[in-house]
Amino acid sequence: MKRILCMLTGVFAVGLLFAAAPAFAKLDCGLNTGKAATGDPIPVGAVTSITGIATFHEADQGAEAYFKCVNANGGIHGRPIVYHEEDDQTKLDIAAQAAKKLVVDEAVYILVGNTSLIECIANADMYLKSNVLAIGLGIPPQCYQSKNIAEINAGPRASALGALDYARRKLGAKSLVCLIFKFPGSDYTCGGAEEWGKHFHVKVDSIYADPTSPDFGSLALQVLATGDEAVQALFVDDQAAQLLNSAEQQDGAAKMKWTGPTSYYTARFPGAIDTKYWNDRLWVNTELGPLEAKGKDNQNWNDVMDKFGPKVLKDSFSQAGYIAARIAVDAMLTIKDPKKINRDAVTAAVEVMKPYASDILCGPWYWGGPGATEHQGNHVTRTVVIHDGKFKFVEGCFPVADPGYAKSIIPTEEKLGINKKFDEEYNHLK
Numbered sequence: 001m002k003r004i005l006c007m008l009t010g011v012f013a014v015g016l017l018f019a020a021a022p023a024f025a026k027l028d029c030g031l032n033t034g035k036a037a038t039g040d041p042i043p044v045g046a047v048t049s050i051t052g053i054a055t056f057h058e059a060d061q062g063a064e065a066y067f068k069c070v071n072a073n074g075g076i077h078g079r080p081i082v083y084h085e086e087d088d089q090t091k092l093d094i095a096a097q098a099a100k101k102l103v104v105d106e107a108v109y110i111l112v113g114n115t116s117l118i119e120c121i122a123n124a125d126m127y128l129k130s131n132v133l134a135i136g137l138g139i140p141p142q143c144y145q146s147k148n149i150a151e152i153n154a155g156p157r158a159s160a161l162g163a164l165d166y167a168r169r170k171l172g173a174k175s176l177v178c179l180i181f182k183f184p185g186s187d188y189t190c191g192g193a194e195e196w197g198k199h200f201h202v203k204v205d206s207i208y209a210d211p212t213s214p215d216f217g218s219l220a221l222q223v224l225a226t227g228d229e230a231v232q233a234l235f236v237d238d239q240a241a242q243l244l245n246s247a248e249q250q251d252g253a254a255k256m257k258w259t260g261p262t263s264y265y266t267a268r269f270p271g272a273i274d275t276k277y278w279n280d281r282l283w284v285n286t287e288l289g290p291l292e293a294k295g296k297d298n299q300n301w302n303d304v305m306d307k308f309g310p311k312v313l314k315d316s317f318s319q320a321g322y323i324a325a326r327i328a329v330d331a332m333l334t335i336k337d338p339k340k341i342n343r344d345a346v347t348a349a350v351e352v353m354k355p356y357a358s359d360i361l362c363g364p365w366y367w368g369g370p371g372a373t374e375h376q377g378n379h380v381t382r383t384v385v386i387h388d389g390k391f392k393f394v395e396g397c398f399p400v401a402d403p404g405y406a407k408s409i410i411p412t413e414e415k416l417g418i419n420k421k422f423d424e425e426y427n428h429l430k
Helices: 057-071 092-105 119-130 156-170 186-200 216-225 237-249 296-308 316-333 343-351 410-416 420-429
Strands: 002-004 042-048 081-087 110-115 134-137 149-151 175-181 203-209 230-234 257-260 282-286 380-387 390-399
Touching: 042 057, 042 092, 042 119, 057 081, 057 110, 057 134, 057 296, 057 316, 081 092, 092 110, 092 119, 110 119, 110 316, 110 343, 119 134, 119 149, 134 316, 156 175, 156 186, 156 230, 156 257, 156 282, 156 380, 156 390, 175 186, 175 216, 186 203, 186 230, 203 216, 216 237, 237 257, 296 316, 316 343, 390 420, 410 420
Parallel strands: 042 081, 042 110, 110 134, 134 149, 175 203, 175 230, 230 257, 257 282
Antiparallel strands: 002 081, 282 380, 380 390
16 A cells, blocks of 8 residues: 655644644654655655554554654655555565565665564565665564664563563562463563573463454463463453453452553553553553653654544554654665665665664664664663553663573663663663
8 A cells, every 4th residue: 555645734633642632842853844845755665464463553653644744844855755554464475475565566765664463574584685674663583683673662572571570570479471362473472471480580371372263251261270470461452451351350450460561551441441440450561651741752753643643542653653754764864965865875874873862762772783683772661550540650761671681782782882771770680
C-alpha cells in the first residue's frame, strides 16, 4: 500500500488521552520552514503487522504522522518523503514478499516503523545484502542481533526481564511464570527469562500458548497451577485484558503477583479491566516515557499526532514510531546536497550519527558505528502499577537485568560516552 504524504490542513480532535483539544505549540519537524516540500520524492518503507496474531499499527502511524509534518515543513532539503507500508499478516512468506516489494520494487532508501512478531526473521539477511537499514520496533532476536536493524524499543525480552526483576527486587518474588504465545523467536523471550532466573537464583517456569485459538480462561488456570509467586504475561493489551479478566474470576491477584510488558501501557487498557480489583496489584514495565509527560519531545509527539495522525490510540508503539522517523529525518538532513540523497548515503548517515537523546527515552538511542553487528539502544525501562483507575509510575529509569548485556552492549556505550550511570547500576545488579 502506497501513501504519498502531503501537508494536512485539518486538525484532528484529541483522542483518548485528553478531554479537550489543545492549543498547538510550534511543531518541531525537520527544517521547520512552514512550506510544503515539492521536490523529488524520497521513498521510505515499513513492513508491519496490521493484521494477524497481534497488530502494531500505531508504530507506523506514528512514523507517518511525523513524516507528514516534515513534508509540510520543507521535507529533506526540499524533497518530500513518500511512505510505503506493507502488511505482513504475521506470516513469514508474506513478510518476505513485502520486504522484496519495498526494497526491490519501490527501491526505498530506508525502512522506518517496522513492527512485527516475525518480520526481522524473514528479512534480516535481505536488508544486509541490499545495504538498507531498518529502524522500528523489534520482537524476535534477529531484530537486535542483525547488522542492518536497530530498534527503538527495548523489546519483549528486555521488557519481560524488567518486569520480572522488579518483582524480584521490590515484590520479593522467588518463583515466576513466563507466559507467551508460541511463535518463531518466542523462546528468545521466555528463554531469556530462564537465563535471568538461573543468574539471580529465581525459579522460572515457561508456558507457550497456542496463538491460533487462545483460551484465556484455561491459560489463567495453567498459570495459577504452577504455584509460582509472580507471572509475566506477554500479550498485547486487548489479549492481556482477557487473561486478567479470567484470572480475576479465580481471585488470581490474591494468589500471585501479576506483571506485564510495555504493550499493556496504553490509554485504553485500564478501561478494559476491573481496576478496583487490580488496584495496586498489576505492575507493568514501560520501555518509553509517560504518554502525558510535558517534556519537549513527548509534547511534540502528542501535537504531531493530533495534527497529522489518524484518530488512533496513543501508546508506546506510536511514540517509538515517531522517534524512529525523527532519527531517519535527522540522518537524512546531514546529507546537504539533496541530489546525493540515496540508499547508500542514508545508510552511511544513520550508521555514523550521534546518539539521539529524547525525554521519551531513559538513555540516548544509538547505532554504534558502521561496524556494529548487534543493537540494543534501549535497555533502560520504567515500571508502573494500576492505581485509582490509571497507571502510576512506581520506578523511574532502571537498567534491564539481562546477563548478556555486559559483554555485548556496555563496551560500546563506554566508547560513546553514554549511559554511564545506568551501566554502573547494571554492573551493581550483576
